[in-house]
Amino acid sequence: MATNPKKIGIILGSVREGRAGEQIASWVLQRAEARGTHDYQLLDLAEFDVPHLVAVTPPGAAQKQYADEAVTRWSQAVDACDGFIFVTPEYNHSVPGTMKNAFDSLGPEWMRKPVAFVGYGFDSAIRAVEHWRVIVANFSMFDVRNQVALSLVDDLEDNAFNPREQKSKDLDRVLGDLEGELA
Numbered sequence: 264m265a266t267n268p269k270k271i272g273i274i275l276g277s278v279r280e281g282r283a284g285e286q287i288a289s290w291v292l293q294r295a296e297a298r299g300t301h302d303y304q305l306l307d308l309a310e311f312d313v314p315h316l317v318a319v320t321p322p323g324a325a326q327k328q329y330a331d332e333a334v335t336r337w338s339q340a341v342d343a344c345d346g347f348i349f350v351t352p353e354y355n356h357s358v359p360g361t362m363k364n365a366f367d368s369l370g371p372e373w374m375r376k377p378v379a380f381v382g383y384g385f386d387s388a389i390r391a392v393e394h395w396r397v398i399v400a401n402f403s404m405f406d407v408r409n410q411v412a413l414s415l416v417d418d419l420e421d422n423a424f425n426p427r428e429q430k431s432k433d434l435d436r437v438l439g440d441l442e443g444e445l446a
């Protein structure tokens with residue numbers, strides 16, 4: 264472990280039944296934990312069940328106080344993290360709506376924390392990750408430049424995730440970059 268271990272949340276953004284994201288987030292968690300450096304934790308959006316944002320007070324002004332219990336749980340989990348890895352699919356050339364809603368539902372919990380991206384899709388989610396970079400800027404989050412771009416064609420076989428060797432190297436580099444921002 265690092266002398267000052269940090270808590271890093273791996274956010275599994277897809278909540279779809281049969282989602283490919285589950286295998287990918289498990290791979291990220293396994294490789295991250297194997298480093299033995301920081302406290303990596305999986306934050307599965309399907310378990311948080313964050314409702315559509317309907318609150319009158321914008322989350323940025325809510326001072327981490329939410330009427331909804333599910334949002335409060337989500338807020339506490341995100342607040343406890345020092346940095347994040349967003350495991351994001353690409354939906355219609357952008358970020359998934361449920362994941363964006365979960366992001367929008369909080370405010371200061373994200374502020375100034377570093378974030379790295381593992382994207383996946385038929386086109387490796389390059390567009391979705393670019394969109395995330397613009398979104399997270401609203402909370403002055405530091406976005407790690409390198410990213411992991413996984414192809415549903417080349418890194419999955421018959422729905423089984425089997426990443427190309429280079430992708431494991433890419434992930435290790437991204438994890439190193441993120442940890443560097445937390446040092």
Ligand SMILES: Cc1cc2nc3c(=O)[nH]c(=O)nc-3n(C[C@H](O)[C@H](O)[C@H](O)COP(=O)(O)O)c2cc1C
Pocket residue numbers: 277278279281282283284285352353354355356357383384385386387388415
């Ligand atoms: C609503 C929807 C929109 C999609 N749009 C894109 C897209 O724009 N580009 C792409 O590469 N893949 C797209 N896909 C394919 C997804 O990347 C693929 O289904 C992936 O497995 C989704 O991640 P998940 O299974 O973890 O939910 C789309 C899938 C869905 C469900």
